[in-house]
Amino acid sequence: MATIAEKILAKASGKKKVIPNEIVMAKVDVAMSHENADVVLKSFREIGVEKVWDPEKIVILFDHRIPAESEKTATTHKRIREFVKEQGIKYFYDLKEGICHQILPEFGHCRPGEVLVGTDSHTTTHGAFGTFATGIGATEMAGVWATGELWLKVPESIKITIKGKFRKYVSAKDLILHIIGQLKADGADYKSVEFCGPTIREMSIASRMVLTNLSMEMGAKNAFVLPDEKTIQFVEKYTNKKFEVVLPDEDAKYIQNFEFDVSDLEPQIACPHSVDNVKPVREMAGLKIHQVLIGSCTNGRLEDLKTAAELLDGKKIHPDVRLLIIPASRNVYLEAVRAGYIEIFLKSGALVLNPGCGPCLGAHQGLLAAGEVCLSTTNRNFKGRMGSPESFIYLVSPATAAISAINGEITPPL
Amino acid sequence: MIIGRVYKFGDNVNTDDIYPGRYLSITTDRQEMAKHCFELAYPDFLKTAKEGDIIVAGKNFGCGSSREQAATCLKYFGISAVVAESFARIFYRNAINLGLLVLIAPGITNKIDHNDTLEIDLKKGIIKNMRTNEEIKIIPPPEFILEIVASGGLVPYLRKRLHIENREGNK
Numbered sequence: 001m002a003t004i005a006e007k008i009l010a011k012a013s014g015k016k017k018v019i020p021n022e023i024v025m026a027k028v029d030v031a032m033s034h035e036n037a038d039v040v041l042k043s044f045r046e047i048g049v050e051k052v053w054d055p056e057k058i059v060i061l062f063d064h065r066i067p068a069e070s071e072k073t074a075t076t077h078k079r080i081r082e083f084v085k086e087q088g089i090k091y092f093y094d095l096k097e098g099i100c101h102q103i104l105p106e107f108g109h110c111r112p113g114e115v116l117v118g119t120d121s122h123t124t125t126h127g128a129f130g131t132f133a134t135g136i137g138a139t140e141m142a143g144v145w146a147t148g149e150l151w152l153k154v155p156e157s158i159k160i161t162i163k164g165k166f167r168k169y170v171s172a173k174d175l176i177l178h179i180i181g182q183l184k185a186d187g188a189d190y191k192s193v194e195f196c197g198p199t200i201r202e203m204s205i206a207s208r209m210v211l212t213n214l215s216m217e218m219g220a221k222n223a224f225v226l227p228d229e230k231t232i233q234f235v236e237k238y239t240n241k242k243f244e245v246v247l248p249d250e251d252a253k254y255i256q257n258f259e260f261d262v263s264d265l266e267p268q269i270a271c272p273h274s275v276d277n278v279k280p281v282r283e284m285a286g287l288k289i290h291q292v293l294i295g296s297c298t299n300g301r302l303e304d305l306k307t308a309a310e311l312l313d314g315k316k317i318h319p320d321v322r323l324l325i326i327p328a329s330r331n332v333y334l335e336a337v338r339a340g341y342i343e344i345f346l347k348s349g350a351l352v353l354n355p356g357c358g359p360c361l362g363a364h365q366g367l368l369a370a371g372e373v374c375l376s377t378t379n380r381n382f383k384g385r386m387g388s389p390e391s392f393i394y395l396v397s398p399a400t401a402a403i404s405a406i407n408g409e410i411t412p413p414l
Numbered sequence: 415m416i417i418g419r420v421y422k423f424g425d426n427v428n429t430d431d432i433y434p435g436r437y438l439s440i441t442t443d444r445q446e447m448a449k450h451c452f453e454l455a456y457p458d459f460l461k462t463a464k465e466g467d468i469i470v471a472g473k474n475f476g477c478g479s480s481r482e483q484a485a486t487c488l489k490y491f492g493i494s495a496v497v498a499e500s501f502a503r504i505f506y507r508n509a510i511n512l513g514l515l516v517l518i519a520p521g522i523t524n525k526i527d528h529n530d531t532l533e534i535d536l537k538k539g540i541i542k543n544m545r546t547n548e549e550i551k552i553i554p555p556p557e558f559i560l561e562i563v564a565s566g567g568l569v570p571y572l573r574k575r576l577h578i579e580n581r582e583g584n585k
C-alpha cells in the first residue's frame with residue numbers, strides 16, 4: 001500500500017518499505033546543475049574530496065545566462081568547463097542546447113523509477129516521466145557530488161485526478177494555474193503530487209511536463225504523472241539504459257484527494273505578484289500590455305510554438321508590443337524552423353531569441369521598466385522577477401499570449 | 415541561548431525577495447551576497463537590520479527559486495536565526511546545510527512584533543518574547559538535522575563523516 005514516492009525512495013535507500021516523514025539516505029541516479037554548478041563547486045572544494053562519486057551520473061549545462069551577459073558569468077562558465085574536463089563529467093551541455101528541463105528528457109536522462117535531483121526548483125518537471133525528481137540546494141549538491149546520496153524526508157502524497165476534454169485553446173497551463181489558484185502557493189508544501197485520470201492519459205508528454213513543472217509553485221516536493229505506454233515510448237526513444245516503471249499500489253494512502261473536470265475550464269491567468277492569484281483571463285481582458293514572452297521550461301516546447309504559430313499566421317503583432325519567443329532547446333528550435341513556425345513569428349514582428357531561460361529570471365535579455373506589463377508563458381510572476389519591482393507579470397498559456405500580442409491587450413483566446 | 419532583536423516579515427516571502435535574481439551572477443563571494451539581502455523588495459532591511467537580528471516570518475518563508483544565495487546572504491549578513499510559521503522546503507534545506515538556524519514555531523507571528531527582543535532556548539524548545547514575557551513553542555527539528563546545524567553545516571558535517579577533517583580542504 002505504497003505511493004510512487006514511497007516505493008522509489010524505499011528502493012533508493014535500500015529499504016523494503018518507508019513511511020511518510022521518515023528520513024532516508026537516498027542514492028541519486030541523476031544530479032543536474034546549471035550555472036549554479038559554480039556555487040556547488042565552491043562547497044565541493046571545501047568538502048575536500050578529490051573526485052566526484054560518479055562522473056556519468058552528473059549532468060552539467062548552461063542555460064540561465066547564455067551567452068554570457070557579463071564578465072562575471074563568462075568567468076563562471078569558464079571555471080565550470082574546466083571542472084568538467086578535470087573530473088571527466090560525461091554529460092556536459094554547453095550553452096548551445098537549451099533549458100535544463102528540456103535538455104534532460106531530450107538527452108535521455110529522465111527515466112521512470114529513478115531519483116533525479118537538480119539545483120533548480122523546477123526539477124519537479126521530470127516527474128512527468130515517473131521519476132522522483134526534486135530541487136535541492138547547491139551545498140547539498142556538493143554532498144551528492146562527493147557521496148552520491150542525500151537525506152530526504154519521505155513525503156506524504158496528494159492525488160489529483162483530472163477528467164474531461166479541454167475546449168479549444170484551453171491547455172495544461174490553464175489547468176495547472178487553476179489548480180494552484182485553488183490549492184494556493186503552499187497547498188502542496190513538502191508533498192508529493194500524483195496526477196492521474198483520463199485527461200492525463202490523453203495529454204502529450206510536453207503538456208504533462210507543464211503540470212509537474214508548475215507543481216513547484218504550490219510547494220510540491222515533487223510531482224508525478226503516472227508512467228504509461230506513452231511515457232515508455234518517449235523514454236526509450238532517447239535512452240538505451242534499462243529502467244523499471246514504478247506505479248503506486250491501488251490501496252496507497254493519500255492525505256488528500258482532489259478531482260478536477262476540465263470540460264468547462266476557461267483560459268486562466270495568474271496576476272501579480274503571486275502564482276496563486278489566479279482568475280479567468282476574461283476578467284482581465286482589455287488590460288494594455290508592453291511585452292509578451294512565449295518560452296521557458298514551462299511553455300517553450302514544440303506544441304506551444306505550434307499553437308502560437310497558428311494564431312500568429314498572417315497576422316502582425318500590435319505596434320506597442322514586443323513579442324519575445326524563446327524555443328526551449330536547440331532541438332525544439334530546429335523542429336520549429338522545419339515546421340515553418342519561426343518564419344511565421346518573424347513575419348509577425350516577433351523577436352526570436354536563442355534557446356535558454358531568457359528574461360524568465362530577470363538576469364539578462366528583455367527586462368521590464370517601471371510600469372510595464374508583461375504577459376508571459378513562464379512559471380513565476382514575483383515582484384521584480386523580470387526587471388523593475390514596479391513592473392507587472394501575468395502568467396498565461398501560449399494561446400492567450402499569442403492572441404494578446406496581436407491585440408496589444410489581454411485577450412482570451414476564445 | 416540566542417538573544418536578538420526581531421525583524422518581522424509576512425507570509426510567502428520568496429527567494430527573489432530575499433535575494434534578487436540580478437545578483438545571481440555572484441556565485442562565490444559570500445560577503446558580497448550579504449550586501450543585497452531584501453534589497454529590492456524590502457529596501458528598509460539593509461538600512462535598519464543589524465548583525466545578530468532574528469528574522470520572524472509567516473507561512474512559507476523562502477518559497478520560489480532554489481537559489482542558495484537566499485540562505486547564504488542572511489547567514490553572512492549575520493542573522494542569528496530565522497523563525498517562521500512554516501518554510502518552503504528548499505530554503506529550509508539550504509539553511510540547514512549552510513548552518514543557518516531555522517526554526518518552525520506555529521503561531522509566532524501573532525505573538526511577536528517588529529523590533530521585539532527574543533530569547534531562544536534550543537534545549538527547552540522555547541522562544542521567549544522579552545517584551546511580553548510570553549513563551550512560544552518550537553517544533554523540535556529531527557536530531558539528524560540538528561547534528562548538521564551543530565557541525566556548522568553540511569560541509570563540515572561531511573568532512574567529519576568522510577574523515578577528512580584533518581586534510582586541508584581546498585577552500
Ligand code: SF4
Binds near residue numbers: 101120297357
Ligand atoms: S526557464 Fe525560468 S523557470 Fe525555467 S529553469 Fe529557466 S529560469 Fe528557471
